[in-house]
Amino acid sequence: MELNSIKDAFDRVTKKQKLSSSKSQEVIEQIRQEIEQAFLRLQSEQDSASPSAHKLILNELKTKLKEIAPLSHLEGTQKELNVALSKYPKLLEKSFNPDISKAYRNIDFDIHTVNQIIASHFYREGQFDIGDCFINESQELEAAASKSPFLEMFQILEAMKCRNLEPALGWAASNHDQLNQNGSDIELKLHRLQFVEILQNRGRDEALKYARAFLAPFATKHMAVFQKLMACLLWAGRLDSSPYAELLSSIHWDKLSVELAQQFCNLMGQSYESPLSVTIAAGVQGLPTLLKLMNVMTGKKQEWQTMKQLPVPVDLDREFQFHSVFVCPVSRDQVSEENPPMLLTCGHVLCKQSITKLSKNNSTRRFKCPYCPAEVEAGQCAQLHF
Amino acid sequence: MSEWNSIRLKTILVDYMLRMSYYDTAVKLAETSNIEDLVDTDVFLEAKKAIDALKKNEVCPALAWCAENKSRLKKSKILFDEKHWDFLADHFKREFCRVYGMTLEPLLNIYLQAGLSALKAPFCYEDACTKEDPLSQEAFRKLAQPLPYSKQHHSKLVCYITKELMDTENPPLVLPNGYVYSTKDMAKQNNRITTCPRTGHVCDYTKVVKAYTSHRNKVHPDLHTSVQDACNFCNPRPLLANWGRFESALTLEDSQWIRAHL
Numbered sequence: 001m002e003l004n005s006i007k008d009a010f011d012r013v014t015k016k017q018k019l020s021s022s023k024s025q026e027v028i029e030q031i032r033q034e035i036e037q038a039f040l041r042l043q044s045e046q047d048s049a050s051p052s053a054h055k056l057i058l059n060e061l062k063t064k065l066k067e068i069a070p071l072s073h074l075e076g077t078q079k080e081l082n083v084a085l086s087k088y089p090k091l092l093e094k095s096f097n098p099d100i101s102k103a104y105r106n107i108d109f110d111i112h113t114v115n116q117i118i119a120s121h122f123y124r125e126g127q128f129d130i131g132d133c134f135i136n137e138s139q140e141l142e143a144a145a146s147k148s149p150f151l152e153m154f155q156i157l158e159a160m161k162c163r164n165l166e167p168a169l170g171w172a173a174s175n176h177d178q179l180n181q182n183g184s185d186i187e188l189k190l191h192r193l194q195f196v197e198i199l200q201n202r203g204r205d206e207a208l209k210y211a212r213a214f215l216a217p218f219a220t221k222h223m224a225v226f227q228k229l230m231a232c233l234l235w236a237g238r239l240d241s242s243p244y245a246e247l248l249s250s251i252h253w254d255k256l257s258v259e260l261a262q263q264f265c266n267l268m269g270q271s272y273e274s275p276l277s278v279t280i281a282a283g284v285q286g287l288p289t290l291l292k293l294m295n296v297m298t299g300k301k302q303e304w305q306t307m308k309q310l311p312v313p314v315d316l317d318r319e320f321q322f323h324s325v326f327v328c329p330v331s332r333d334q335v336s337e338e339n340p341p342m343l344l345t346c347g348h349v350l351c352k353q354s355i356t357k358l359s360k361n362n363s364t365r366r367f368k369c370p371y372c373p374a375e376v377e378a379g380q381c382a383q384l385h386f
Numbered sequence: 387m388s389e390w391n392s393i394r395l396k397t398i399l400v401d402y403m404l405r406m407s408y409y410d411t412a413v414k415l416a417e418t419s420n421i422e423d424l425v426d427t428d429v430f431l432e433a434k435k436a437i438d439a440l441k442k443n444e445v446c447p448a449l450a451w452c453a454e455n456k457s458r459l460k461k462s463k464i465l466f467d468e469k470h471w472d473f474l475a476d477h478f479k480r481e482f483c484r485v486y487g488m489t490l491e492p493l494l495n496i497y498l499q500a501g502l503s504a505l506k507a508p509f510c511y512e513d514a515c516t517k518e519d520p521l522s523q524e525a526f527r528k529l530a531q532p533l534p535y536s537k538q539h540h541s542k543l544v545c546y547i548t549k550e551l552m553d554t555e556n557p558p559l560v561l562p563n564g565y566v567y568s569t570k571d572m573a574k575q576n577n578r579i580t581t582c583p584r585t586g587h588v589c590d591y592t593k594v595v596k597a598y599t600s601h602r603n604k605v606h607p608d609l610h611t612s613v614q615d616a617c618n619f620c621n622p623r624p625l626l627a628n629w630g631r632f633e634s635a636l637t638l639e640d641s642q643w644i645r646a647h648l
Contacts (some may be wrong), residue, residue: 012583026467093487101489104496111406113525114494118399126611135406151619266517269555275520280395281499282493302426309535314504318551323509324543324566326599334538343560346599371598378631385565386543386558 009091013084015210018075027070034064103290105305112140119143121276126263153264160257165194168260178267186263188218188225189256195229196239196247200384218266278320286314324386330354330370342381346374397424402494404430426486433482440475448478458485502530507538513585516549541599547571547583558597563587566597 025200038061045053095327115138122131123146128168135144156167172187179187191214199207211229228244235242262272293312297304326341327334328351335341335351342352348371350358355378358367363379396419403412404427412430416422427531436448452459483490502521510521511562520526543552545568552558558566565582572580578591 075485100487100493103500104489104491105499105533105547109495109498109529113528114498117525117529122616127418130411133414134408135409138406243457269443269517271518271520271522273518275523276498277391277395277519278518279501279505279526280497281391281400281501282504283497283499284394286504287497287500288625289421290503307534310503311497313537313539317502320505321542321544321551322505322516323507324542324546324552325507325509325538326541327538329541332539343564343595343597347596349597349599376475380562381510383564384548 006091006095009088013081016077016081016084020074020081023077024074027068027073028116028121028386030068030168031065031070034061034068034141049319050080083343100287100291102294103287113139116143116146117276120150121274122148124270124274126154128154149264151266152259155338156264157257160253160260163197165190165197169262171193171264175267179263182263182266184263186256186259188215188222189259191218192225192229192247193256196232196377199232199236200248204233207236208233224280260272270286282316285316285320289314326351326384328354330358341384341386343384344369344374344376345380346372348372351386352383391425392561393419393421396421398493398497400425400427405492407434409434426488429486435481436478437475437619438469438483440478443471445474448474451482489547498529502526503533504536506530506533506535508535543599545571553600558599559594560597561587562589569596572578 003141031085040182041057042054045057086305106181115134118138119135119138120130120143122128122134128147128151131147152171156171159165159167159227169187169190172190175283176187178365184276193205194212195215198210211233215226232239232244232247235244239245240248265272289312290310293310294304325334326349328341330350331354333339333351333353339348342355343349344355346369348368348369358370359365359378366375366377370377396599397622400421403409403415404425409431416425416427422622424483428516431453432643439445439447443523445645480490489496505519505521507521509515510519511527514521521530543558544550545556545558546566548568548571550556550568550570551643552566552568556568556570559569559572560566560584561580563585565584572591572594579588580591580594581588628637
């Protein structure tokens, strides 16, 4: 945001205001002095008071006041102040109050869908009271379905904050197969944390018992981790001064909480970040471009309402790039299923249609790659999957 | 998500609640998030009073508000001529929003629509779409349905596995089956045998080839001829003479390759 230009405009107003005020004071002071002088002269001549002398003094005063010309002096500075003063709110309005609804396509969002998204956003952020209140007020009773899984997740995470891993371990055990299938080793990580906790607080025997019961099944697949944990047994009671002291770091708890939330959402078929947060953040980033587009398109309102693809790219940060996009460097087309990206034998990539054109639709005809001296055949180009 | 993003989203949500007349939620959310100063609860309650009255065919609160804001109401004369109460309520709402510099639509709808337009791509509708993409969710797809697709002018390749950007620093590598993964991911596998996670295809790492997808530096046409001459006639002189001009157009790797081969 251009706060500097606003500050400049504000400074201009204050400067003009000061100027106008000091000028006024100066003029008033001048007038005051003239009157005072005239007054003194009148007093001194009081004794030999002749009306004509008095008249002369007053006439002189009148001429002097006319010479000072207070009105014309004050008018100028006042005018400048007014100009600056009227410009300032205009600039404010322009900077802070652009009508962002210009970029709004006049279609009604289905209120129920929006409300469901919002309810589930509250629940996934752990704002259960507000979620309940919202569902009551909006009467979106079916949206409450998203509450219980998130409630379970937050109970697990809350317990972890108090260094209680039982709910987390219970969840991991009951989702053992699915977690395995996703290639997640979170169950082992939870057991490792629990093992260290027990070793610290309840001693070697308990820890060994725990390892036999819960860590042993992971031993063959994760030998290195297992060996390290067994070595910890030797340092029972003084783990903090052992080579394994880093296992005690609270970072492991924080990291594991995040990973658990990720896996939990994943098993629910949900994203880790709230999709509402992500979309709104993308909207905030994209809106200036869309507003600019609308300014260019004024008068073509109809087009905006019906267009199938935005005519300009809306650049978003890396975090919003969920998919690979390949734009053919020759045709500038975005590749699609019908027009896939193809790898030339020289390593450059073009879209299929460009290759067809360059080879004049002949799969054995050699053509020069537009990006290097290599000659290639369309028939040898291979489709890519990003 | 940064803290500012989260506060902004909360103010947008409070705005939505107020406009939809979910006042309890609005107040509660503003209170628990400590953003009462950032939202216009009082203003909306004032509007609600007037609009509710208009719907009951009472004009007093609306007229009182009009009198209060006379100087800022330019076109409000028609307010008194209208016969239809619903239209009147609607008109009042419009004028009210205008006077306070507010959009007529909830902010949520405006940002949501902009975000969906910016994110909407054909890939969002594929089965393999990542769950992190809001448009993988049915509700978001439904809202995005009447909106245009986004447009891209430049390739942006994201590794299927690491989700990292594939560019000159992390170039894309192609398995013999045509599936592409990033160099960083391939380096992680530290194995001569590579398995494609999407097809199960197994291949030797030596069969993997690099794909050149960034054409940001369009190579000077003279370079082609010079390289060709250098290769055909074993005469590197024209190439080396113009080296300064060419080198900036080449990737570091390519320039090293050419130097090594001459």
